[in-house]
Amino acid sequence: MKITKAEFVTSAVAPDHYPIHELPEVALAGRSNVGKSSFINKICQRKALARTSSKPGKTQTLNFFNINDEIMFVDVPGYGYAKVSKTEREKWGVMMEQYLTSQSALRGVVLLVDIRHEPSGDDVTMYNFLKHYEIPVIVVATKLDKIKKAQRQKHEAAVKRKLQFESTDRFVAFSAETAEGKDEAWKAIYDLLTQ
Numbered sequence: 001m002k003i004t005k006a007e008f009v010t011s012a013v014a015p016d017h018y019p020i021h022e023l024p025e026v027a028l029a030g031r032s033n034v035g036k037s038s039f040i041n042k043i044c045q046r047k048a049l050a051r052t053s054s055k056p057g058k059t060q061t062l063n064f065f066n067i068n069d070e071i072m073f074v075d076v077p078g079y080g081y082a083k084v085s086k087t088e089r090e091k092w093g094v095m096m097e098q099y100l101t102s103q104s105a106l107r108g109v110v111l112l113v114d115i116r117h118e119p120s121g122d123d124v125t126m127y128n129f130l131k132h133y134e135i136p137v138i139v140v141a142t143k144l145d146k147i148k149k150a151q152r153q154k155h156e157a158a159v160k161r162k163l164q165f166e167s168t169d170r171f172v173a174f175s176a177e178t179a180e181g182k183d184e185a186w187k188a189i190y191d192l193l194t195q
């Protein structure tokens, strides 16, 4: 897909700050530091559209990005960062639940997991939460560049097993370093929009 426009629209922490627009929304989800913001940048061919960091907890608000006047990507803060206080965790929970359950424009969620590791309990909870609310999900197993080619199948199988991945969902192995999986990710996103 040719990206002719990729623009930050606004940040929000509560529904009264969500932008008013006509575009279908696709949100990111996943642990802190898994690579959600990097995923947006890579598939939009922009270096720093979404802010990234080697330290977890970089993204703190819902950040809306207009892509080609076709899709609104919503970058979100990650979960599972140990240093976050209980109050912060609760705030995060309220913000995410409000967003995921109140957004009529939301067409699906890209759930990122790290292909190197078995998904965490939080990853499983998030996958089940999305299933519960019947929100279409694309599982993107990222940091593919960090494992050997010969290990890919084994890791993919381990991710799917732990999530109890449903074969009707889409699975894409991806790397924000090499762009591997980029076209497949776009295809899966387009499929969500035309479902």
Ligand code: GTP
Pocket: 030, 031, 032, 033, 034, 035, 036, 037, 038, 039, 051, 052, 053, 054, 055, 056, 057, 058, 059, 060, 076, 077, 078, 079, 142, 143, 144, 145, 146, 174, 175, 176, 177
């Ligand atoms: P939060 O905003 O804290 O929730 O994190 P995030 O999920 O948005 O992660 P972010 O995109 O900021 O990336 C975290 C770190 O992982 C950065 O140092 C990235 O460069 C690195 N990273 C992300 N994707 C990949 C990848 O596919 N391969 C490699 N090698 N590094 C990656």
Ligand code: MG
Pocket: 036, 037, 038, 051, 052, 058, 059, 075, 076, 077, 078
């Ligand atoms: Mg981020």
